[in-house]
Amino acid sequence: MTHELETLSDDERLAREAIRDLPVPVATPAYRAALKRAFVSGHLTAPPRAASRPGWFAWPRGWPGWAALAGSAALLLIVIQGANRGPRWQVTSIAGQGVAIVDGLPVPMNHLDEMRKRVGAGARLRVPPGCQVELMSPGHMIVEVMGGTDATVPGVPGRWFWRTVEGEVNAGELRITTGSAFHGARLAIATPSAQIEVTGTTLAVICEPEGTCVCVFDGVVRVGPKAGAMESVEHGKRRYVFNDGRDPESASIRDAELEPLGELEDRRGEMMEGREAK
Amino acid sequence: MTSTPGETHQPPSSVHDLGREPEPPSSASAPGAETAPGPGEARRLTREELERVKARDPEALAALFEVHFDRIYGLIHRLLGERSLAEDVTQEVFYKVQRAAHRIDPARDPGAWLVSIAYNACRDVWRSSAHRMGRRSGSIDADPVLSSRLEARDGNPADQFEAEERRRLVVEAISRLPDPLRSAIVLHDYAGLSHQEIAAMTGTEHAAARKRYSRALVQLGASLKESLR
Numbered sequence: 065m066t067h068e069l070e071t072l073s074d075d076e077r078l079a080r081e082a083i084r085d086l087p088v089p090v091a092t093p094a095y096r097a098a099l100k101r102a103f104v105s106g107h108l109t110a111p112p113r114a115a116s117r118p119g120w121f122a123w124p125r126g127w128p129g130w131a132a133l134a135g136s137a138a139l140l141l142i143v144i145q146g147a148n149r150g151p152r153w154q155v156t157s158i159a160g161q162g163v164a165i166v167d168g169l170p171v172p173m174n175h176l177d178e179m180r181k182r183v184g185a186g187a188r189l190r191v192p193p194g195c196q197v198e199l200m201s202p203g204h205m206i207v208e209v210m211g212g213t214d215a216t217v218p219g220v221p222g223r224w225f226w227r228t229v230e231g232e233v234n235a236g237e238l239r240i241t242t243g244s245a246f247h248g249a250r251l252a253i254a255t256p257s258a259q260i261e262v263t264g265t266t267l268a269v270i271c272e273p274e275g276t277c278v279c280v281f282d283g284v285v286r287v288g289p290k291a292g293a294m295e296s297v298e299h300g301k302r303r304y305v306f307n308d309g310r311d312p313e314s315a316s317i318r319d320a321e322l323e324p325l326g327e328l329e330d331r332r333g334e335m336m337e338g339r340e341a342k
Numbered sequence: 343m344t345s346t347p348g349e350t351h352q353p354p355s356s357v358h359d360l361g362r363e364p365e366p367p368s369s370a371s372a373p374g375a376e377t378a379p380g381p382g383e384a385r386r387l388t389r390e391e392l393e394r395v396k397a398r399d400p401e402a403l404a405a406l407f408e409v410h411f412d413r414i415y416g417l418i419h420r421l422l423g424e425r426s427l428a429e430d431v432t433q434e435v436f437y438k439v440q441r442a443a444h445r446i447d448p449a450r451d452p453g454a455w456l457v458s459i460a461y462n463a464c465r466d467v468w469r470s471s472a473h474r475m476g477r478r479s480g481s482i483d484a485d486p487v488l489s490s491r492l493e494a495r496d497g498n499p500a501d502q503f504e505a506e507e508r509r510r511l512v513v514e515a516i517s518r519l520p521d522p523l524r525s526a527i528v529l530h531d532y533a534g535l536s537h538q539e540i541a542a543m544t545g546t547e548h549a550a551a552r553k554r555y556s557r558a559l560v561q562l563g564a565s566l567k568e569s570l571r
Contacts, residue, residue, distance in 0.1 A: 073560075103403060
């Protein structure tokens with residue numbers, strides 16, 4: 065073999081030992097249990113994430129003109145992508161004192177400019193307890209990130225295509241309302257225990273130690289455990305997906321969410337559609 | 343590694359075909375061939391259990407899941423470097439296994455077949471435009487279970503910190519490798535596959551697979567040289 069131990073250089077030996085010393089990645093018990101249950105019952109579905117699907121085009125091997133074609137295609141793609149891009153996220157308000165963490169970097173809550181510069185689609189945002197950050201993509205969505213939340217800001221749907229966007233909530237609460245430009249788009253939110261599919265509505269996603277609670281104020285949201293079947297949750301209802309793999313439970317929307325979600329929906333009219341708040 | 347388990351194994355010939363799922367293991371395609379278990383694979387299913395997997399018996403499916411899940415998830419996590427993506431791809435792998443269960447040959451261990459599906463699914467992710475645009479390096483911090491396990495370990499906090507830092511640097515260095523080189527290292531040193539098996543799985547020659555592994559080790563060694571000393 066080329067790499068018998070005695071022929072390895074010190075650097076290569078160091079690299080090999082370092083790899084073999086790595087701990088084995090372990091799945092979360094909730095995910096493992098949910099996947100096993102779905103697999104054994106025969107009800108496992110394909111994951112929704114677009115990234116896991118194959119690309120629609122692969123370069124043929126050894127094709128001589130690939131560089132020129134790739135350059136033209138890239139240029140065209142940049143132009144089309146620029147035109148298709150929806151309005152960027154704006155930080156519209158910040159409340160509370162403390163230090164947020166954006167993509168691993170501390171940003172004081174009172175530094176609005178710094179926050180505006182760093183918070184965008186795909187940013188991982190941790191808001192300190194007792195604080196709140198409000199984001200808006202004009203016409204598309206308003207998102208309130210509550211204190212104690214650790215979340216990944218979703219992308220903004222494209223104007224004509226790439227209209228599926230994804231976000232994550234690892235802990236805490238997001239309140240979301242969608243505007244008229246969101247029509248036809250889809251927002252997928254993942255939490256440690258649940259997957260949520262939003263196609264136009266006002267809702268809260270509350271990620272707690274026991275599980276994920278989805279409160280729907282307006283419209284319909286599809287909610288299900290990871291790797292499990294999705295079910296529709298209508299306005300005025302909530303659905304709780306447990307971390308320990310218990311069957312999800314449905315009930316009326318939490319009283320505590322009614323008022324803030326109602327206010328958020330009112331603000332949507334005011335902020336995104338130019339109407340006066342009720 | 344002076345000898346590699348499973349050096350003589352011949353995975354299904356269609357493994358490297360683009361856009362196709364690998365066929366379940368078949369005794370006709372490689373008579374008597376076996377794959378040595380990789381890390382975390384404690385036992386193999388018996389022929390009788392595999393017969394019941396084929397018939398989609400829930401108890402046998404549960405046994406198949408228990409035997410192979412940790413290895414497959416670990417492999418995918420190492421290849422992709424991101425927990426939530428690894429969860430989705432692992433789900434996709436078991437979804438494909440569920441669909442093809444009736445075609446399993448009970449005479450052969452399905453371990454290599456599962457690894458092939460996992461590798462092909464990861465390759466699809468690397469090819470997807472969404473992944474290329476949003477590629478992020480993996481970190482131990484992205485794995486809550488691993489993080490909590492590291493935090494909970496007894497011993498000198500300074501040593502623990504140093505060990506954690508060392509692991510983080512290694513994981514980052516692996517994630518920075520180009521996809522083909524990362525595959526070569528992870529499949530050989532982590533999943534325990536032979537160069538022969540990797541060559542069949544990735545659609546290259548045996549010598550090319552070795553060469554690629556060699557280049558990966560050199561590149562990783564150089565990257566870690568300063569940071570680990």
